[in-house]
Amino acid sequence: xxxxxxxxxxxxxxxxxxxxxxxxxxxxxxxxxxxxxxxxxxxxxxxxxxxxxxxxxxxxxxxxxxxxxxxxxxxxxxxxxxxxxxxxxxxxxxxxxxxxxxxxxxxxxxxxxxxxxxxxxxxxxxxxxxxxxxxxxxxxxxxxxxxxxxxxxxxxxxxxxxxxxxxxxxxxxxxxxxxxxxxxxxxxxxxxxxxxxxxxxxxxxxxxxxxxxxxxxxxxxxxxxxxxxxxxxxxxxxxxxxxxxxxxxxxxxxxxxxxxxxxxxxxxxxxxxxxxxxxxxxxxxxxxxxxxxxxxxxxxxxxxxxxxxxxxxxxxxxxxxxxxxxxxxxxxxxxxxxxxxxxxxxxxxxxxxxxxxxxxxxxxxxxxxxxxxxxxxxxxxxxxxxxxxxxxxxxxxxxxxxxxxxxxxxxxxxxxxxxxxxxxxxxxxxxxxxxxxxxxxxxxxxxxxxxxxxxxxxxxxxxxxxxxxxxxxxxxxxxxxxxxxxxxxxxxxxxxxxxxxxxxxxxxxxxxxxxxxxxxxxxxxxxxxxxxxxxxxxxxxxxxxxxxxxxxxxxxxxxxxxxxxxxxxxxxxxxxxxxxxxxxxxxxxxxxxxxxxxxxxxxxxxxxxxxxxxxxxxxxxxxxxxxxxxxxxxxxxxxxxxxxxxxxxxxxxxxxxxxxxxxxxxxxxxxxxxxxxxxxxxxxxxxxxxxxxxxxxxxxxxxxxxxxxxxxxxxxxxxxxxxxxxxxxxxxxxxxxxxxxxxxxxxxxxxxxxxxxxxxxxxxxxxxxxxxxxxx
Amino acid sequence: xxxxxxxxxxxxxxxxxxxxxxxxxxxxxxxxxxxxxxxxxxxxxxxxxxxxxxxxxxxxxxxxxxx
Numbered sequence: 051x052x053x054x055x056x057x058x059x060x061x062x063x064x065x066x067x068x069x070x071x072x073x074x075x076x077x078x079x080x081x082x083x084x085x086x087x088x089x090x091x092x093x094x095x096x097x098x099x100x101x102x103x104x105x106x107x108x109x110x111x112x113x114x115x116x117x118x119x120x121x122x123x124x125x126x127x128x129x130x131x132x133x134x135x136x137x138x139x140x141x142x143x144x145x146x147x148x149x150x151x152x153x154x155x156x157x158x159x160x161x162x163x164x165x166x167x168x169x170x171x172x173x174x175x176x177x178x179x180x181x182x183x184x185x186x187x188x189x190x191x192x193x194x195x196x197x198x199x200x201x202x203x204x205x206x207x208x209x210x211x212x213x214x215x216x217x218x219x220x221x222x223x224x225x226x227x228x229x230x231x232x233x234x235x236x237x238x239x240x241x242x243x244x245x246x247x248x249x250x251x252x253x254x255x256x257x258x259x260x261x262x263x264x265x266x267x268x269x270x271x272x273x274x275x276x277x278x279x280x281x282x283x284x285x286x287x288x289x290x291x292x293x294x295x296x297x298x299x300x301x302x303x304x305x306x307x308x309x310x311x312x313x314x315x316x317x318x319x320x321x322x323x324x325x326x327x328x329x330x331x332x333x334x335x336x337x338x339x340x341x342x343x344x345x346x347x348x349x350x351x352x353x354x355x356x357x358x359x360x361x362x363x364x365x366x367x368x369x370x371x372x373x374x375x376x377x378x379x380x381x382x383x384x385x386x387x388x389x390x391x392x393x394x395x396x397x398x399x400x401x402x403x404x405x406x407x408x409x410x411x412x413x414x415x416x417x418x419x420x421x422x423x424x425x426x427x428x429x430x431x432x433x434x435x436x437x438x439x440x441x442x443x444x445x446x447x448x449x450x451x452x453x454x455x456x457x458x459x460x461x462x463x464x465x466x467x468x469x470x471x472x473x474x475x476x477x478x479x480x481x482x483x484x485x486x487x488x489x490x491x492x493x494x495x496x497x498x499x500x501x502x503x504x505x506x507x508x509x510x511x512x513x514x515x516x517x518x519x520x521x522x523x524x525x526x527x528x529x530x531x532x533x534x535x536x537x538x539x540x541x542x543x544x545x546x547x548x549x550x551x552x553x554x555x556x557x558x559x560x561x562x563x564x565x566x567x568x569x570x571x572x573x574x575x576x577x578x579x580x581x582x583x584x585x586x587x588x589x590x591x592x593x594x595x596x597x598x599x600x601x602x603x604x605x606x607x608x609x610x611x612x613x614x615x616x617x618x619x620x621x622x623x624x625x626x627x628x629x630x631x632x633x634x635x636x637x638x639x640x641x642x643x644x645x646x647x648x649x650x651x652x653x654x655x656x657x658x659x660x661x662x663x664x665x666x667x668x669x670x671x672x673x674x675x676x677x678x679x680x681x682x683x684x685x686x687x688x689x690x691x692x693x694x695x696x697x698x699x700x701x702x703x704x705x706x707x708x709x710x711x712x713x714x715x716x717x718x719x720x721x722x723x724x725x726x727x728x729x730x731x732x733x734x735x736x737x738x739x740x741x742x743x744x745x746x747x748x749x750x751x752x753x754x755x756x757x758x759x760x761x762x763x764x765x766x767x768x769x770x771x772x773x774x775x776x777x778x779x780x781x782x783x784x785x786x787x788x789x790x791x792x793x794x795x796x797x798x799x800x801x802x803x804x805x806x807x808x809x810x811x812x813x814x815x816x817x818x819x820x821x822x823x824x825x826x
Numbered sequence: 827x828x829x830x831x832x833x834x835x836x837x838x839x840x841x842x843x844x845x846x847x848x849x850x851x852x853x854x855x856x857x858x859x860x861x862x863x864x865x866x867x868x869x870x871x872x873x874x875x876x877x878x879x880x881x882x883x884x885x886x887x888x889x890x891x892x893x
Contacts, residue, residue, distance in 0.1 A: 409892045449855060449891035777871055780839040787839065788873065799874065817879040818854060818887050821872055824865050825849035 051438065056395040062429045063388035067331035069368035071118035071133060076299035076325045079103045081118050081133050088136060088362035093144035093355075100137060105174040105298060108212040109167075109196065111141030112204050113294045117326065123333050123368050127340040131365050132353075135346070139353045150219055153180040158312045161186065161241040163229050164250025166194030167294060168284025170216060171301030172245045177219040179309055184222040186237070187250075188229050192216065194249055195287070202350075231256055238280065243308045246275075247301070248285035258282075263289045271324070272317045273304030281307055299325050332426040333368040373421035373429065376632070378657050379414055379646070380421065380431065383407070387421070387429045394438045402447060412438045413452040414653055417526060417644035418604030423635050432644070439528030450795055451818055452649040453527035455759045459711070463488035463519035464536060468718040470517040471543035474506055475729050480550040481511025483543075485563075486575075487556030488519040489674040490691065491721040492714030498555070499724050500587070500695035501575060505553065508582040514547050516540065517722055520559040521566075526645045537566055544570055553578050555691065557605040557612065557673055558643075576615050576672065576690070584622055585694055591624035599630045599665040601680065601687070602637035603673035610634065616672050616690060623693055630664045642675035651757075659683045668704045682708040710756040712763065740766040744808030755814045760798060764816075767791055768800040769809050786812060797821060827882070832875050833864035840869040852883075855890040 051059075067073075071081035080099055087096035100107045114134055122130030158181050162173045165187035176183045185192065192213045196204065217223065227233065234256050237244055246256075246266060253264040258275050261267040266275055266282040273281045281304030286297045303324065307317050344361040346353045353361065373387065374380045383390065390411070397408035417432035442448040462468065468488065473480050484505055486498045505513045521536030544552065544567070552567075554560050555575040563572040579585070598620065602613050613634065617627055632638055638661055641647045641654030662669075662685040669687040671677040680687040688703035696703070709717075719735075726732045743766045747755070755765070772778040772789030779788045790799045797820070801813040833845045845864035850872050852859040864873040874883070 407892055410888070451887070451891060776840045777869065778839045779836045779845070779866075779871065779873060781836055783835060788836065790872075790874070797874070799876070799879065813876065815876045815879050817874065817883050819852045819859070819883050820854060821874070822851040822853050822858075824867055824870060824872060825851070825860075826867060 051391075051395045051398055051434075051441065053395075056391055059391035059429075059434060060388050062425075062427050063386060063391065064330045064332060064427055065370045065386040065388055067329050067370075069331055069333070070121040070123055070329055071131075071368075073327050073329035074118045074121040076117070076295050077103050077302070079118070081131075082365065082367060084140075085131060085133070085136070085362045085365040086367060088140070088358060089365065091359060093140060096140050097144045100140060105171045105302075106212045106215070108141050108145055108208055109204060110294060110298060111137040111145075112208070113196075113199060115293050115295055117293075117295065123335065124364060124366060127335055127338045128364060129343040132343055132361050135352050136358050136362060139355070139358050143355070150174075150178060150215060152178055152219060155182065156180045156312070158182065158242040159184065159240070160308055161237040161244045162247070163234070163237065163244065164188075164194070164247030164284075165192040166247045166249035166284055167196055167297040168249060168301035169194070169245070169247030170213065171298045172247070172283065172305040173216055173221055174219070175302055175305035176308065177216070177221055179305075181308075181312075182222070184224065184237075184241070185216070186224045186227040186229060186233070188227055190225055192223065192225075194247070195292070238277070243279045243281065243311060245273075245301075245304045245308065246280065246282040248282050249287070249297075250284075251282070252285060252288055265289065268304075271303075271321050272307040273300070274307060274317065279311070330427070331368060332370045332372065333366065334372060335366075338366055370426070372424045372426070373431070376424055376636075376638075377421055377431075378660060379416065379650075379653060382653060383411055387425075387431060387434075390431070391434060394434065398438065398441050398445070402445065409442065409447070409449060410452070410649055412442065413448075413644075413649035414646055415644050416604065416639035416641065416646040416654075416657070418637070418639035419607050420604065420632075420636060420638055423607065435644070436526070436528060439526075440530065443528050448528070453523070453529070453645055454648075454795060456523045456645045456648045457527060457529065457532065459715075460488075460519045460521070460523040460532070460536070462715055463517075463718060464539065467715075468517050468722050469539075470722050470725060471514065471547065472725060472729055473514045473547065474512045477512035477514075479512045480514035480547045482509050482513040483547055483550040483552050483570075484513055484515045484575075485518070485520075485540075485552050485554040485556075485559060485572075486515075486721070487554060487559045487674065488517070488718060489678075489714065490555050490689075491517065492717040493674040493678055493709060494689055494691050494697075495717040495720045495724075496697035497689075497691040497695040498721055500585075500697070501555065501691060502725070504585045504695065505575075505578070509578075512550075513553075514550060515725055516543050516547075516552075517718070517725070518543070520554075520556070520562040522558050522562055523645060525562070526643070537562075541567060541570075557603045557609065560609075560612075561605050574612055574615075576612065576619060579694065580615050580618060584619070587696060588623060588694055589696070589700075590622070593624065594626065595624065597626035597628055597667055598670040598688075599628050599667040600633060601630065601640070601661070601669045601671050601673075601676050602633050603671070603676050604637050604639040604643050605673065607635055607637060619690065619694070620670065625670075625693075628665065628667055632664070640673070640676040640679040642679060647679075651759075654679075655683065658685075678709060678714075681706065708753070710752060710762075711759065712756070712761045715761070715763075740770040743769055745769075746805055746808060746810045751811055751813065755811070758814070758816060760814045760816055764793075764796075764798045765800050765811055765814055767793060768798050768814075769802060772800075792820065795820075827878065829862070829864050829873070829875055829878070832873055836864060836873055838866035838869050838871050840871060841866065843868060845871075845873060854887055857886070857890045859886070 069082045084099040104110045116134035119130040160181050162185045173183050173185050248265045259267040265285045273283045283300035283304045286293050341364050415435040422430040521533045524532035552570040552572040641657045647654035658679045672690045677689040686704040692703035768791045771791045788801045796816050798816045803810045847862045848865040850863045
């Protein structure tokens with residue numbers, strides 16, 4: 051990931067955008083945090099939030115015209131938060147010390163002429179930043195029109211006390227000064243820069259241009275007048291009405307311009323979002339109770355502390371996190387895509403694979419695409435993680451363990467043990483090429499073979515068969531070499547068969563072909579069945595007899611027609627359908643996608659377990675891995691192929707239960723052998739020595755071993771090695787043997803007993819840490 | 827972790843000798859480790875108990891994969 055790519059990713063995620071209240075506020079007061087602190091009952095912290103951004107919080111907290119409330123997202127669900135009233139209570143009762151932290155003093159001397167709200171704000175801001183500030187006011191006190199506000203809104207005592215703070219900030223204050231042209235020229239000579247409070251100079255006779263409202267004309271974004279070093283702000287009452295908070299901004303803007311001028315930085319750069327601005331933050335109002343605004347019992351005094359607390363509790367603490375709410379992977383790492391982008395960048399570029407957790411994080415995304423669908427801004431974790439995986443591989447910092455088991459399984463599918471391409475028996479042409487998919491052959495070999503017979507009956511022109519893996523595991527692992535090798539092999543077979551149209555029974559394969567081999571014009575088995583008619587073998591249920599919830603595979607996200615087709619088939623089979631909350635364009639992954647199950651098995655298991663809670667109905671899948679993964683955690687689930695091409699008439703496919711990785715391999719071998727037998731090419735399988743060992747395993751051991759990604763083949767190799775070399779240990783109490791073998795990256799351990807001609811496997815475990823040797 | 831119980835429970839079926847707690851060297855992802863484990867130095871046979879393989883060893887593997 052390059053720096054500019056990181057910026058583009060970060061910009062896509064809107065979680066850190068300011069909420070509406072902050073964006074609406076001319077000063078960008080963090081009202082969300084302010085309300086959060088009140089909710090917690092921490093009024094000191096709430097006051098600090100105001101004090102951080104507001105000048106004279108004791109004044110502004112009482113008189114602010116709170117434009118934030120107009121844009122509060124609570125508006126349509128109970129009415130906007132009473133932010134203004136809460137600010138008032140906060141400054142009335144919980145105002146902290148009046149001392150303001152000043153930055154180190156600078157040498158620049160700045161003059162502020164006129165001390166209305168804009169003028170004193172400019173002085174406040176400049177003093178805080180360490181400038182030497184002189185304030186010149188024609189009246190006998192600072193504050194100008196603030197003194198005209200009603201006592202009940204802004205008590206005089208408070209106003210005087212607040213304005214005194216300027217003196218404690220070491221302002222050089224001059225009252226009763228005649229602010230005429232001569233004086234103006236004099237300060238322009240003596241000071242590095244000058245700010246004029248336009249409220250004090252309405253229609254004035256200074257040598258400066260006036261605008262249509264009789265105010266000194268300025269560049270709106272900077273407050274610069276036509277004269278170098280002279281800035282102006284304020285006077286909102288002459289322009290549609292006095293707004294305290296806008297008047298404050300009017301003083302803040304020229305103060306910031308002067309700071310930039312003194313630092314010799316461009317005045318205009320990056321100031322687009324100063325003052326009220328728009329926000330891209332999305333906040334869902336789904337499920338938010340429409341609580342009405344708390345009305346104070348005493349309308350004159352305003353909120354009591356308790357009432358304020360109740361009111362602040364109505365704040366929904368605006369944030370997006372739409373993707374995080376739906377995705378367990380995103381939730382588990384406790385942040386959101388913008389932060390994840392930064393972590394991935396840091397891991398790649400700065401820590402070179404050493405950012406704690408972020409190698410496994412990058413490889414835990416199922417790449418299902420749900421986040422992109424949900425995100426108001428289409429952030430795709432899949433694209434980001436897949437690219438990051440390719441980078442980790444290029445940098446040679448990708449741990450083998452994250453993908454090895456899956457890539458071995460793919461290599462098995464593309465080896466002679468499964469891979470096969472043949473024409474229909476007795477045909478010399480192929481108008482069609484059936485690609486049932488490796489995992490469906492593994493999960494439902496008998497049904498796959500029946501479906502092949504069905505296609506040959508229904509379609510003309512010859513239906514060849516291609517047994518292979520589409521390469522998806524390599525794609526997910528970022529292994530472009532293995533992926534293009536798989537595609538090239540498939541393309542080669544397809545060309546050899548005369549470029550027939552591919553029919554596949556797997557949505558992932560369909561996607562891979564549509565995307566990477568579009569010339570094969572792939573179609574799904576299910577749409578072919580819809581066109582050609584249901585097989586005769588199906589049993590149609592009576593009305594109301596069976597209701598299922600369809601688990602659309604994540605690969606079907608962009609395939610609404612396929613999804614509808616599945617539902618039409620189920621309806622033809624007499625099944626009732628109750629939709630899951632996340633279906634259609636929002637299906638989740640079963641944990642197989644993106645090889646999540648390989649890099650992060652615990653997360654993958656939790657993902658599928660959570661999904662079982664969405665409905666008590668039997669689930670119906672049309673992805674082999676969805677079926678197998680749900681079945682593994684005990685959910686009743688069947689694959690549509692089991693209903694269309696039942697192997698055992700009258701069986702309950704949803705009760706079939708889980709199958710092991712070894713069985714998935716056996717299933718694939720069986721499909722190949724059956725196809726070859728039908729073609730008259732069948733031959734006695736040449737078993738390796740280890741394959742002849744007879745194993746006995748209890749169901750518990752089988753499941754435990756499978757969960758540890760240990761194949762029966764691995765177990766056989768360990769036992770064969772132990773028995774032929776004698777390298778084994780024996781338990782003096784039970785007589786059990788324990789042996790190990792490290793054929794490649796994994797060391798497998800097996801505890802077993804001799805059982806007649808075979809072996810009873812009592813346990814197996816493995817580790818990747820290599821045994822180097824023993825100290826002699 | 828002390829694996830003397832395992833050393834007691836198992837014998838080397840290759841030579842019939844007892845297992846002794848011995849320093850065993852391991853490596854993974856640029857990391858090297860030594861652990862005292864039951865082993866038969868004569869036959870070069872080591873015993874990595876399940877609790878170690880699935881516990882601290884798995885934990886160390888995860889840390890090394892993610893540094």
